[in-house]
Amino acid sequence: MSICYLPAAYADTSSEPKTLTLSGFGTFGIVKTNNELVEFRSYAQAPNGTANRWEMENESRLGLQLAYSPNESFRGVVQLLSRRNERSVGEKSNFYPAVDWAYVAYSPSKSLNLRAGRFVAPAFLASESRAVGYANVWIRPPVDLYAAANINNIDGVDLLYRGSLFGWTYAAQTYAGSYNLKFATQRIKYEYMAGANLTVENGPFLLRLGYMDARSTTYNKADQILPTSLATRRTDGTSAGTLNPTTTNCLSQRVSCSTLFENYNEVLDFMKRDKKPMNLATIGYTYDDGEWYSQGEYLYRKGGGSLANSESAYLTVGYRFGKFLPHLTVSKANPQDQRIELKVAPAFEANLRRSPFGRDLPLGVVTSNAAQESIGLGVRYDVATNIALKIQWDHMRPKATANAPSFGLALSPTNGVPGKAVTVTAIALDFVF
């Protein structure tokens, strides 16, 4: 295949002489919060998070890629990702590798690439490279935006077209597929995912527009669609217990909840994540002139049922001092949650008001309310051309909405008390080979 000995008149524009390549990436990282009662989850599929003790398992991973290109037009790629996964139980971690990417690619020309198989949904700027620590400035993409959508892989097809126009280069991608995303206690079935994005670049500037349309259903371990019951709140947003559709003694009134509340079934059906939308519209940019580095992104998420519509945004600014790149990030997640009130059937109203539950009335349910504001400070140090050492502090403040307090994003208070701000500290060593 060596090009050196071809006759002079033969113009060969093939790029990669190797047919089989093995490459990999990984991160050894440690992470902790500053509060023993608040766990931080580095990624959504982790079965639990890390509180105030240094933890290595939630911030470390290894990826391996095997690519085979028999010729310039075809390419087969399998990429495994090993990290603590949803099959971990209790203290026992499971690092069994998952197939993160597995596709066959066909390039009829240098500018067009078609793929079929499994790939990572290109929802946001850094979605596809989220696991490749070395490729990113931060230890992890800002959670206020990247944890706002539980999107991971797609089994399907995509098309990527590259070109240039008026001195700008562009890449247009469109894709469609489905996926069954598994978590420790639930799974989300995306029966329909389709999207498109456009990236335009000129020198240090990159601008990206993206849209993804998905319908998803959330199931618990028993394959029931979530939520299976209604978690109610008082008008001040505090929790007031769960109303289960199977009980025959709803709020001790000796009737079912659908009898006690006129609109119980209607509200439960509304809340259920049953083929409900999760549509993501994003705009993002990066600027990198070799010294200044900046990246920002805005997301509008259209939800449905228990998942509220939400906005997220972040802005990162950094400056390179030789091999050091200190950076500052501000970010925010702003859900537009809504409260839906349960209407007590008139026949039971007087009795319910006199009961101990009377002071909780009127009861309502609130759609997802993960409001949060964060500020992050970090440094990337390029140890060698394939190793980076990073340290990062993220101060995350869950914010109450008008309807309810917030647990925040990627945070879970182990005592169930929402709204506690924490500082997450992480140190990571990223490598590629």
Added chain:
Amino acid sequence: MKTKTHSVARVVLIALATTLPIHAHANWLLVAGAKSPITKVSADEAANLFLGKVHALPGRGEVAVVDLPEGDSVRNDFYTNATNKSPSAAKAYWSRMIFTGKGKPPRVLGDSEEVKKAVAANPAMIGYIEKSALDASVKVILSP
């Protein structure tokens, strides 16, 4: 006060001087074969070609590029000048491309002599070489 203004002006001048795209000391020349139809590329075109953002030049058709090995000082000079990317930043860029299936880095040849031989034999190929390696088999299409 005056000395302070002067020192500020000097810092600004030095900062400007270090950011201006004057890299005359950099030891690289971008070359094509002597008989290649490619006669000139701009710095932006070179950056886009070597970063795999384009694979063709307007009016000149498809173009293949070749790299020198990682760690080579000529390669580092070329990438720093043409793409504004340090070796680590270029590696981070290619990691993002490789592990997302968006592209493959250029093929790597051993040294400037091999690059000259390859581009001389292939009219659609360009590559960078160290200045002292320049001879009649290739022509310069971009210099620092």
